[in-house]
Amino acid sequence: MKTFNIGELSEKSGVASHAIRFYERENLMPEPARTQSNYRRYPEDAIARLQFIIHAKQWGFTLDEIRELLMLQDANGDRAEAKRIAREQLEKIRHQIQSLSRIEAVLSKTLEECSGEGPMDGCPIVEAIAQER
Amino acid sequence: MKTFNIGELSEKSGVASHAIRFYERENLMPEPARTQSNYRRYPEDAIARLQFIIHAKQWGFTLDEIRELLMLQDANGDRAEAKRIAREQLEKIRHQIQSLSRIEAVLSKTLEECSGEGPMDGCPIVEAIAQER
DNA sequence: CATAACCTTAAAGTTCACTTTAAGGTTATG
DNA sequence: CATAACCTTAAAGTGAACTTTAAGGTTATG
Structure with a gap:
C-alpha cells in the first residue's frame, strides 16, 4: 500500500x-x-x-461535532448517537433557514419601497432597520 | 432633555x-x-x-456595513448607496438560504434512511457525509 | 466616612478554524 | 555538493465582535 x-x-x-x-x-x-x-x-x-x-x-x-462523528466511527459506536448529532444539525439548519427567510421577506419588500433616490432622511431601508419588531 | x-x-x-x-x-x-x-x-x-x-x-x-449605513445617515448621504448595501445584503441572504436548503434536503433524506440502530459501520449518515458530490 | 457600586483606560483573552512566522533539519535535483 | 523544495516544532497572528482583567478614580448609600 x-x-x-x-x-x-x-x-x-x-x-x-x-x-x-x-x-x-x-x-x-x-x-x-x-x-x-x-x-x-x-x-x-x-x-x-x-x-x-x-x-x-x-x-x-463544527469541528467539535465532526470530532464526535469521527470518534463514533473509530469506536464503531452507536448509530443512534450519530443520528442524534445529525438531527440536531438538521434542527439548526432549519432554524437558520427560517430566520433568514423572514429577513429575506422584509428586506426585499423594503428594497422595493425604496426609490434609491434622494437623501437618507426618511429612507425606508434605514427606517425598516431602526424599527422595533 | x-x-x-x-x-x-x-x-x-x-x-x-x-x-x-x-x-x-x-x-x-x-x-x-x-x-x-x-x-x-x-x-x-x-x-x-x-x-x-x-x-x-x-x-x-456586519459592523463594517452598519458603520457605512450610519455614516450615510450622519452625512444625510445618498439613498442609492444605502440601497446598494441593502441589495448586496439581500443577495448574501438569498445565497445562504439556497445552500442551507440544499443541505436540509440531503440531510433530512439521510436521516429518514437511517434506522438509528446498530453499529456505525454502514451508517447512511456517515456514508452521506463521506460521499463526494 | 466606609464601602459598595459605579466609572475610567489599556491591554489581554475568547471562539473558531485555521494561517503565518521563525528557526531550523532532510531529501531530491542538476 | 550546492541549493531548492521539502519536512519539523512552537508560537504568534487573523478576523469578527466582543468580553475579561487589571488597576485604578468617583459617586451614592447607610
Whole structure:
C-alpha cells in the first residue's frame, strides 16, 4: 500500500499541510507513522478521512461535532448517537433557514419601497432597520 | 432633555457598557459629552442608535456595513448607496438560504434512511457525509 | 466616612478554524 | 555538493465582535 508525506496528502485531499497538522492536534486526524527522520507518513485512507472532514464542514458541522462523528466511527459506536448529532444539525439548519427567510421577506419588500433616490432622511431601508419588531 | 451614564444607557439599550465603548472605538457610536469627572454622558437618541445597530446585526449586517449605513445617515448621504448595501445584503441572504436548503434536503433524506440502530459501520449518515458530490 | 457600586483606560483573552512566522533539519535535483 | 523544495516544532497572528482583567478614580448609600 502507498503511503504519503504530508505534502502529498495535502495535494491529494485539498487540505493545507498546516491544517492537517492542526487537525492532528485537535484529534480529528490520528497521529500517523513517522519515518526515521521524523516525517509524517500517511496511509491512503487518510485522504478519505480528510474528505469526510471537508464535507461535514460544508454541511455546517463544527469541528467539535465532526470530532464526535469521527470518534463514533473509530469506536464503531452507536448509530443512534450519530443520528442524534445529525438531527440536531438538521434542527439548526432549519432554524437558520427560517430566520433568514423572514429577513429575506422584509428586506426585499423594503428594497422595493425604496426609490434609491434622494437623501437618507426618511429612507425606508434605514427606517425598516431602526424599527422595533 | 435627559442624559445618561453609560450604565443607564446599557440598561435601556440592552447593550453591555463595554460593548458601547467598543462601538465608540469602532466609530459606530459618536464620542459623547463628558462630565467633569470624565464620565460619558449620553443623550436620549443614543438608545435609538444602539437599537439600530442591534437590528442591523440581526439582519446579518456586519459592523463594517452598519458603520457605512450610519455614516450615510450622519452625512444625510445618498439613498442609492444605502440601497446598494441593502441589495448586496439581500443577495448574501438569498445565497445562504439556497445552500442551507440544499443541505436540509440531503440531510433530512439521510436521516429518514437511517434506522438509528446498530453499529456505525454502514451508517447512511456517515456514508452521506463521506460521499463526494 | 466606609464601602459598595459605579466609572475610567489599556491591554489581554475568547471562539473558531485555521494561517503565518521563525528557526531550523532532510531529501531530491542538476 | 550546492541549493531548492521539502519536512519539523512552537508560537504568534487573523478576523469578527466582543468580553475579561487589571488597576485604578468617583459617586451614592447607610
